[in-house]
Amino acid sequence: MRTGEVADRAGVNIQTLRYYERRGLLAEPPRSPTGYRDYPGSAVAVLRFVKRAQELGFTLTEVEELLELADGGPASCDAARHLAETHIVELERKIADLEQMRASLGALVATCQRPRAARTCALLDALSDDVPLTQVQR
Amino acid sequence: MRTGEVADRAGVNIQTLRYYERRGLLAEPPRSPTGYRDYPGSAVAVLRFVKRAQELGFTLTEVEELLELADGGPASCDAARHLAETHIVELERKIADLEQMRASLGALVATCQRPRAARTCALLDALSDDVPLTQVQR
DNA sequence: CTTGACCCGGTACCTCGGTACGGGGTCGAT
DNA sequence: ATCGACCCCGTACCGAGGTACCGGGTCAAG
Numbered sequence A, B: 001m002r003t004g005e006v007a008d009r010a011g012v013n014i015q016t017l018r019y020y021e022r023r024g025l026l027a028e029p030p031r032s033p034t035g036y037r038d039y040p041g042s043a044v045a046v047l048r049f050v051k052r053a054q055e056l057g058f059t060l061t062e063v064e065e066l067l068e069l070a071d072g073g074p075a076s077c078d079a080a081r082h083l084a085e086t087h088i089v090e091l092e093r094k095i096a097d098l099e100q101m102r103a104s105l106g107a108l109v110a111t112c113q114r115p116r117a118a119r120t121c122a123l124l125d126a127l128s129d130d131v132p133l134t135q136v137q138r
Numbered sequence C: 001c002t003t004g005a006c007c008c009g010g011t012a013c014c015t016c017g018g019t020a021c022g023g024g025g026t027c028g029a030t
Numbered sequence D: 001a002t003c004g005a006c007c008c009c010g011t012a013c014c015g016a017g018g019t020a021c022c023g024g025g026t027c028a029a030g
Helices: A003-010 A014-023 A042-055 A060-070 A077-111 B003-010 B014-023 B042-055 B060-070 B077-111
Strands: none
Touching (some): A042 A060, A060 A077, B060 B077
16 A cells, blocks of 8 residues: 555554654555565554544554564563553553543533532542642642 | 632642633633732542643543533533543543553563563554554644 | 565654743832 | 842744755656
């Protein structure tokens, strides 16, 4: 598949493919005799994964690690497991925070018929604020 | 509370406070007679919320909307509910994706003793891959 | 065999979200 | 009264993640 088609299907700019290739996120595809890149279909899945992972708050560097894990991870089982478990902890923290936010917004929906000041929306308290150096008064 | 203390407690740079103030994310605090900003304790919570929301993939513009909701949302109940529900849908999509990712990494941990090619890690398939209508840019 | 759409590499430029710098005023402990 | 730490505003600069532009080659339908 050529650059333009891959970019279209993944919903990204063509230049982005070349940028990711430079960054090492996207493997260099084989070339046609005239130098055109010829991508495997899986490239589209990789691109979509990258874009979605970004929307979930991962940097490209983190995405790179995740892609390595998607490929089976480090040769050593210990290393692979350790890396995966680190990411699992992070994922669970994100999930917990998002669920708290959802709950807060749900409460707002349930109380929005009240005047604004009387509505319930604890969004600010929804996120796990690890490392509170001092007690925050709210 | 003065700028430096707020910044310290929230774990951000002082310049960031002023930047958020310019962006309208952080309300302009009252000033001392000599012009020093005097923040309420709640400013720290706002800052922490902003930073965490960013790690969850929200842009500052989205965070601004969330902060409005945290404050009770639009005066109209219909408008408030609609805005909140839109965000709830988004949150649920994020949660679902993160849970899929967690499951994939869990499977990797369970199979990492196998040779790499035989390990299970469907990370690439983990994310809901409806074609994005608009691109992420950050 | 031409014409429009597409691809190449290289380099310049853009947005977002900050962060640093500079020149000057203020606070409070000594 | 002075000195270090802190604050003010304005403006310049930075890193991440792209995006655009250029001059040139390629492909395929007419």
